[in-house]
Amino acid sequence: MSDFTVIHAGTAPGLPAPATPKNVPNRGGEANPSADALKAQFGDAIKRVDVVWGETNVTIDIARALDIVRWLHDDPSQSYEYLSDVTAVEFRDRGLPIEVIWHLRSIKYRRFLRLKGLIAKGQPLSVPSVWPVYKGADWLERECYDMFGIKFEGHPDLRRILLWEQYAEGFPLRKDFPLRGRFSRAEQLRQALSANPEARYSMEELSIADAFSELPLDMRARIKGGESTGE
């Protein structure tokens, strides 16, 4: 009926039966074997390996993130098929670098690995996108861009996702962003009331075939002139 075959998790031979971890130490303990394999494969690009609460952190050279992730995904001895999460951390101490975090899982070997890339203060917030390897990174990277302003180079459609495209207050999860937002309540209200509903469509959507001819005249003229739909 179907050509699908069921992919079974934990199929690598010799794996111990999974069990709930108990009495995990704060630092140290057994590291994920992929950390050593990464060191052997990439040498200098692997800056540091530490084990925190039983989870292996591998700090990598951020410029080589895509190579490293691609190798982890493709190499049969690693086979990290699953990208759990892409996110970033900025510390309260403003001198510390911003960390970009990838949480990877190997379904076959039942392994969990955390990759970290550090962006020193003052450096451009730019990271290679892992979208060519994991399609699931699409929205996760867009969210990270939306919240932190980190640009994922090579992402096919990097625009805001949770906030609207004309959002002008900045990047909310950065530590210099106040909890209440940058604009006053009055300004936020004014912007909301004067919002143009057409601006909720992206330029890509507005240019789709027949829909274009149904737009108001002034808007058609603006789009033809290459103007943004923002207010």
Added chain:
Amino acid sequence: MATKRTVEVELSTTGIGRDGKPQRVPLFVGEGGEGGGPAVAAPPSTEPELEGEHMLINIGPQHPATHGVLRLVLELDGETVVRCIPHIGYLHCGFEKIGEYRQYNQIIPWTDRDDYLNCVGNNIAFSLGAEKLFGIEITPRCTVLRVIGMELSRVISHLVWMGTTAIDIGAFTPFLWSFQERENVYNLFEGWVGARLTTSASRVGGMAADIPDGWLDGLRAFVRTFPKTLDECDRMLTKNAVWVGRTVGLGVMSPEEALNYGLSGPMLRASGVDYDVRKDFPYLDYETYDWEVPVGVNGDVYDRYLVRMEEMRQSIRILEQAIARLPDGPVNIDDPRVILPPKHKATSEMESMIHHFKNVMEGPRPPIGEAYVAVEAPKGEKGYYMVSDGSAKPVRWRIRPPSFVNLSAIPKMVEGHLLSDVIAINASIDIVMGEIDR
């Protein structure tokens, strides 16, 4: 792959068989397409002057079938979807930002509100993450109580999914039946922690409350009666010709695609990937319970339905074992640095009062470090990632939302399908906008 598939269905016109049950007839579905189910190419038009015009249609954000404030912009060729552009964010309220200004126990009420169909499960998942960050081992009674809470919330989340999806596809009755059962579980939650929807059931190091006397009898009654309702819904839907015709062969994801898109939970298992966080990265001693993971083979909407139905049965199995093994003893750990002392002691003993004051005003402080805890939520792999710099509030609190990642595959799933099937495919993802937008 061949998309032609036969499923036996019962029709009202086929009459009763010899065994006194409705006769089943084979129903062919999924004809007319190759390579993953849907027919991507539009059928040739007999009226050439009508060709070539694509239409832009906007579903939502105020549409009941989008299960929340989801907006889908669809480009249609006739009735066939050529492209789908989802828009989200209408419910965004910055949970992660607010979490950076709250102590760990103060974040728990926020976890109620991210996936509001799975409140107890979220509370417990967050507590597990915080306990990892604090290095706390919870008591045996608390472990079993948490398993009960998580499986109950899985059941009610799947019930909402079944009811609302049935309504989307045209059956009203399962909605009423599933909400009746859901009411029973909410009564149990109310008896346990005092709240029905926004439970805040757990704390770092324990639970908000132990179960009251006689509560387990109510749970036993639920575990006894619920499978009957489930069987009724099963009889109503599984062989129903309309249900089968509207779900089989839609939104197909192959196992490799599903993994690559980061799908999780029933979405991933329906595609034929045997991955369940409870089995593969266990927590709360799930490896000691006897239960099975249902896995689909076709990766379509119908298989997602079958997987969810079976998951509810397996949850009942786990609940039965948890009731049988629930040990006596304290629920909270014995550590005054993280657990509030009993109220009567806080008002009569100096020591307890100091602990109470420090706990409430300053909050417990974890050591420097970070922890990621993933649990198998009803929607998929739900992760909480916390980073501590040694202060009482996290530097970063990240929710890994399963339905956010699952929804990101919707443009791939609806492409080439009819407009009416978009509703069924969207319903099969089981989205909760509170979790997607956070």
